[in-house]
Amino acid sequence: MSPRPGFVLEVDRSTPPTLFWHGEGFRFEQLPEGSRVVYPPESLDGLADPDAAIRHALEHPVGDSAPLSALLKPEMRLTIAFDDVSLPLPPMRRPDMRQRVVEAVLDAAAAAGVDDVVLIAALALHRRMTDNELRHALGDRVFDAFAPHGLLLQHDAEDPAALVHLGLTEQGEDVEINRRAAESDLLVYVNINLSAMDGGHKSVATGLASYRSLKHHHNVRTLQHSRSLMDRHHSEMHSSNWRMGRLIKNAGVKIFQIESTLNLDMFPSQFSFLQKREWEWSLADRAGFHSTRLALDHTPPRLARQIFQSMLSPYAPTSVQAGEVEAVHDLTLENLHRQQLVAVEGQTDILTMGLPYLSPYNVNSIMNPILVACLGLGYFFNLYRGRPLVREGGVCIISHPTPWAFNPVHHPSYIDFFEQVLADTTDMFEIEKRYEQQFATDPWYIHLYRTSYAYHGVHPLYMWYWCAHALDYLGGVIIVGGDRAAVRRMGFKPASTLADALEMAEDIVGRGPSITHLHAPPLLVADVS
Amino acid sequence: MSVRLPRIVDEVVSRPTWPGTLPRPMEPRNIGVDYDTAWTRKPWARALRRVLVDNVTRPFVAVVATPQVFGREHLDPLEGPVIFAANHSSHLDTSIVVACLPERFRRRTVVAAAADYFFDRPWKAALWSLALGTIPMERNKVSRKGADLAASLLTERWNVVIFPEGGRTRDGWGQEFRGGAAYLAKRCDVPVVPVHLRGVRPVFPRGSSTLRRGKVEVRFGDPLRPGQKVASGKEEDARHFAGRIEGAVALLADEAESDWWSARRRAAAGETPAFRGPDASAWRRAWALPASARRTRSVRSKSSAKPW
Numbered sequence: 001m002s003p004r005p006g007f008v009l010e011v012d013r014s015t016p017p018t019l020f021w022h023g024e025g026f027r028f029e030q031l032p033e034g035s036r037v038v039y040p041p042e043s044l045d046g047l048a049d050p051d052a053a054i055r056h057a058l059e060h061p062v063g064d065s066a067p068l069s070a071l072l073k074p075e076m077r078l079t080i081a082f083d084d085v086s087l088p089l090p091p092m093r094r095p096d097m098r099q100r101v102v103e104a105v106l107d108a109a110a111a112a113g114v115d116d117v118v119l120i121a122a123l124a125l126h127r128r129m130t131d132n133e134l135r136h137a138l139g140d141r142v143f144d145a146f147a148p149h150g151l152l153l154q155h156d157a158e159d160p161a162a163l164v165h166l167g168l169t170e171q172g173e174d175v176e177i178n179r180r181a182a183e184s185d186l187l188v189y190v191n192i193n194l195s196a197m198d199g200g201h202k203s204v205a206t207g208l209a210s211y212r213s214l215k216h217h218h219n220v221r222t223l224q225h226s227r228s229l230m231d232r233h234h235s236e237m238h239s240s241n242w243r244m245g246r247l248i249k250n251a252g253v254k255i256f257q258i259e260s261t262l263n264l265d266m267f268p269s270q271f272s273f274l275q276k277r278e279w280e281w282s283l284a285d286r287a288g289f290h291s292t293r294l295a296l297d298h299t300p301p302r303l304a305r306q307i308f309q310s311m312l313s314p315y316a317p318t319s320v321q322a323g324e325v326e327a328v329h330d331l332t333l334e335n336l337h338r339q340q341l342v343a344v345e346g347q348t349d350i351l352t353m354g355l356p357y358l359s360p361y362n363v364n365s366i367m368n369p370i371l372v373a374c375l376g377l378g379y380f381f382n383l384y385r386g387r388p389l390v391r392e393g394g395v396c397i398i399s400h401p402t403p404w405a406f407n408p409v410h411h412p413s414y415i416d417f418f419e420q421v422l423a424d425t426t427d428m429f430e431i432e433k434r435y436e437q438q439f440a441t442d443p444w445y446i447h448l449y450r451t452s453y454a455y456h457g458v459h460p461l462y463m464w465y466w467c468a469h470a471l472d473y474l475g476g477v478i479i480v481g482g483d484r485a486a487v488r489r490m491g492f493k494p495a496s497t498l499a500d501a502l503e504m505a506e507d508i509v510g511r512g513p514s515i516t517h518l519h520a521p522p523l524l525v526a527d528v529s
Numbered sequence: 530m531s532v533r534l535p536r537i538v539d540e541v542v543s544r545p546t547w548p549g550t551l552p553r554p555m556e557p558r559n560i561g562v563d564y565d566t567a568w569t570r571k572p573w574a575r576a577l578r579r580v581l582v583d584n585v586t587r588p589f590v591a592v593v594a595t596p597q598v599f600g601r602e603h604l605d606p607l608e609g610p611v612i613f614a615a616n617h618s619s620h621l622d623t624s625i626v627v628a629c630l631p632e633r634f635r636r637r638t639v640v641a642a643a644a645d646y647f648f649d650r651p652w653k654a655a656l657w658s659l660a661l662g663t664i665p666m667e668r669n670k671v672s673r674k675g676a677d678l679a680a681s682l683l684t685e686r687w688n689v690v691i692f693p694e695g696g697r698t699r700d701g702w703g704q705e706f707r708g709g710a711a712y713l714a715k716r717c718d719v720p721v722v723p724v725h726l727r728g729v730r731p732v733f734p735r736g737s738s739t740l741r742r743g744k745v746e747v748r749f750g751d752p753l754r755p756g757q758k759v760a761s762g763k764e765e766d767a768r769h770f771a772g773r774i775e776g777a778v779a780l781l782a783d784e785a786e787s788d789w790w791s792a793r794r795r796a797a798a799g800e801t802p803a804f805r806g807p808d809a810s811a812w813r814r815a816w817a818l819p820a821s822a823r824r825t826r827s828v829r830s831k832s833s834a835k836p837w
Binding site: 009010011012013014015016278279280281283286287290291294 | 537540541542545546547548549550551645
């Protein structure tokens with residue numbers, strides 16, 4: 001049977017309770033009759049032979065690009081940049097798609113006799129990857145061939161010697177990217193496109209950029225006008241990246257973009273119930289779910305986090321395309337939408353969502369309150385095309401434990417931002433004006449970013465800005481089951497139960513509101529008419 | 530004393546219900562409103578049901594609910610088929626009505642039961658249709674299937690018990706009578722006997738899994754015939770007739786709480802207490818409930834309810 005498309009369920013009295021993600025756990029909620037639940041499409045079948053598909057894509061590029069083998073010359077400088085640990089989510093089982101693609105590119109480079117090859121993890125302002133994470137993403141063969149010789153690098157956005165300023169866009173935006181990438185004869189970018197937000201010119205213009213460049217699109221005004229981040233044609237952030245990307249191209253940087261899309265097979269078989277519709281759960285699914293829930297009820301949070309963080313996805317690639325950046329990205333979007341798009345009619349007064357244990361910025365780490373806000377209001381809220389799922393002035397109800405907990409190694413500046421800045425103000429423009437420079441240039445944060453495994457000092461502010469569109473648009477945000485002090489610190493309202501949250505929301509949107517639940521993950525993009 | 534499975538076992542074993550708003554992508558099925566009950570009206574099944582009703586259902590009802598029956602004389606002139614329209618507050622209502630019907634009706638009566646509850650599993654469908662003669666009736670969406678079956682049975686001179694509220698009361702007060710019974714009566718031109726059950730809710734309320742003994746009163750009212758002329762001179766429609774049936778049950782409810790004469794006088798003055806209770810907030814409605822309709826114990830809270 002071919003995979004079924006996503007759809008919108010109208011809840012009635014026979015509808016079983018709906019599964020809500022709740023951090024490292026789940027909630028089972030009976031939504032009021034008449035509510036809607038947006039279910040993602042079923043997972044598409046993966047490519048039968050991914051390696052053959054990759055080789056085909058490299059030799060049959062799209063857009064204005066020659067085949068990879070024709071671009072490779074023995075004496076050239078070749079740089080291969082790849083997405084960092086933030087993709088895909090959860091991390092995929094070996095072989096990771098990056099490993100498959102990088103190996104294919106290196107096979108071609110070896111055949112062409114290219115000696116000067118460097119691999120760069122495109123971190124932007126993210127934390128550095130550990131050796132284990134690099135090994136997982138690239139595979140043992142690649143890691144062992146490059147890392148011992150210092151040829152497996154991680155982008156350093158704070159090393160002036162490793163950056164080059166390529167100029168200003170027509171809107172005065174600085175374009176400063178990794179020097180090695182910019183000065184190579186060919187830059188191959190290996191992308192995993194989990195969502196429509198990833199890829200295109202954003203790969204190089206963001207992934208290999210410095211703070212000086214990033215601040216032009218990672219700011220409150222731009223993110224407030226990115227409607228949505230999943231729709232590049234209506235995203236100010238993407239427009240900025242596209243301007244920068246074209247400037248990079250005009251500056252003579254030759255980019256060969258390789259983008260791949262994954263299906264929605266996100267969870268291993270013991271968690272297969274997470275990808276099924278509740279009324280179709282088999283006996284095994286019910287046994288799996290209830291035993292998991294029972295076990296999690298008696299598991300210390302730290303251990304539960306470790307269990308979930310160790311989960312690897314059996315993702316399968318659904319497409320690979322290579323060649324000129326924009327042509328490649330257009331194809332990628334088509335393939336992504338084929339898997340993720342769900343038609344939804346009309347907006348809703350209240351949008352509910354259950355957030356999982358994982359966001360792009362806490363892989364092998366703790367999901368702190370700022371990342372909860374970012375995932376809910378920055379990512380999930382933006383999972384739309386056309387209009388937001390919720391109406392302007394509506395309410396977003398998020399289910400997540402939102403613990404007042406931080407990983408001091410990965411998120412040192414987050415702690416200070418949460419403890420000091422948010423205690424003072426939650427107003428983004430105020431924060432941008434008064435605090436951004438301080439966090440961006442703090443020498444201790446920069447030191448930790450460059451030498452430890454810390455996110456850049458300014459990163460928590462960016463995550464806060466990520467909520468700009470949602471907070472500008474919504475009438476209220478309620479977090480169910482969260483740490484009350486942490487929730488209040490961010491200016492949101494805490495609620496003990498979904499029923500309480502719905503009652504509270506009625507104070508904002510009025511009596512008898514319409515309710516829509518976003519049943520994700522697995523990921524979906526609502527095409528709201 | 531009741532035996533309950535450990536909750537987690539129950540949660541795993543119980544299959545989730547299917548949303549009523551979704552079509553089931555299944556081959557021809559014999560479940561829900563599609564369940565074929567014809568076999569339960571065959572002579573051997575009727576004989577078996579007779580044994581079950583006489584030796585299990587009636588003694589059980591007598592012990593648990595000790596029913597007192599009033600107004601049975603209203604049934605004497607009737608020959609059938611008849612529609613019995615009763616208020617609904619408990620799953621026990623079906624057994625009580627069947628147990629209290631005069632034998633000539635009881636032997637040839639089917640009960641319209643919720644297809645999504647009594648017919649959602651093959652074993653449940655078989656059990657209830659054999660034991661009480663239930664037939665599936667869709668209550669969540671418009672479907673002619675249940676109505677067509679009931680109509681064909683009426684024409685075959687079967688009596689039909691219907692609970693026009695479409696489900697058990699949530700707060701003890703009556704709910705609006707839907708048009709199903711009225712529509713069937715008009716379509717088949719059969720009388721409707723209003724029936725009022727008093728005191729069943731304390732015995733086995735909605736949401737409870739255990740029984741508590743109590744005393745129940747069953748009142749049969751004057752049969753109502755469809756086709757009354759309305760103010761415009763036209764024949765009443767099903768909606769209007771449903772209102773009349775609801776009014777007749779409300780009169781019986783008033784009679785149960787006071788006496789026949791007082792209830793009649795209030796009815797004549799148009800002062801019969803509202804069947805659906807006062808139009809007020811939830812707690813005031815609960816406050817105003819007569820003692821016979823109050824739930825006398827707590828039921829499982831929502832948080833501990835099983836997920837399906």
